[in-house]
Amino acid sequence: xxxxxxxxxxxxxxxxxxxxxxxxxxxxxxxxxxxxxxxxxxxxxxxxxxxxxxxxxxxxxxxxxxxxxxxxxxxxxxxxxxxxxxxxxxxxxxxxxxxxxxxxxxxxxxxxxxxxxxxxxxxxxxxxxxxxxxxxxxxxxxxxxxxxxxxxxxxxxxxxxxxxxxxxxx
Numbered sequence: 001x002x003x004x005x006x007x008x009x010x011x012x013x014x015x016x017x018x019x020x021x022x023x024x025x026x027x028x029x030x031x032x033x034x035x036x037x038x039x040x041x042x043x044x045x046x047x048x049x050x051x052x053x054x055x056x057x058x059x060x061x062x063x064x065x066x067x068x069x070x071x072x073x074x075x076x077x078x079x080x081x082x083x084x085x086x087x088x089x090x091x092x093x094x095x096x097x098x099x100x101x102x103x104x105x106x107x108x109x110x111x112x113x114x115x116x117x118x119x120x121x122x123x124x125x126x127x128x129x130x131x132x133x134x135x136x137x138x139x140x141x142x143x144x145x146x147x148x149x150x151x152x153x154x155x156x157x158x159x160x161x162x163x164x165x166x167x168x169x170x
Contacts, residue, residue: 008060016056019049019063040074041067101152105165108150112143119150119160129156131163 023045030038047070048063106119106128115130130143131153144150150162 008064011060011063013057014052014060014063016049016052019045019052023049036078040071040078043074044068044070101160102154104152105149106152106160106162108144108146108148111145115143117144119162121152121160126160127158128160128162131161 023042026038026042026045030036030042044067048067051066052058052063101121104121106121106126108128109118109120109125111117112128112130115132117128118125119128120126128150144164149165151165152160153163154161
């Protein structure tokens with residue numbers, strides 16, 4: 001008997017429950033690590049275990065071959081899914097709250113001094129800087145006082161860049 005066939009001879013007549021136990025063990029490891037690295041091998045082991053229920057006399061080399069092919073197929077599927085997700089991008093704004101604030105109206109909390117002050121956004125106080133170069137409201141020549149409505153133009157780190165809000169047309 002050639003060496004490669006003897007190597008997997010111990011799998012001949014093995015109970016499907018061994019493969020299922022391996023799949024479940026890999027699944028438990030996957031859940032504890034959260035990397036998705038062991039997900040493919042776990043599913044492949046469960047597939048081989050399921051196959052052994054229908055074909056209990058499956059040779060050891062066939063079992064290992066099916067396991068290997070199932071791992072490769074799951075890796076390709078995982079690669080395609082993650083590639084599609086990366087192309088779609090993160091549209092949730094999660095961990096980018098500042099970018100989601102652009103264009104919103106805010107209210108001045110404390111008077112601005114030298115173009116810097118604080119504004120309130122949904123009850124949260126943010127440091128703000130006037131977007132104009134001279135630090136003063138170009139239309140009035142004065143800095144905003146508490147209660148004044150401003151629009152968020154952009155964000156620079158943890159500082160909101162604000163500009164005068166367009167007057168409402170009624």
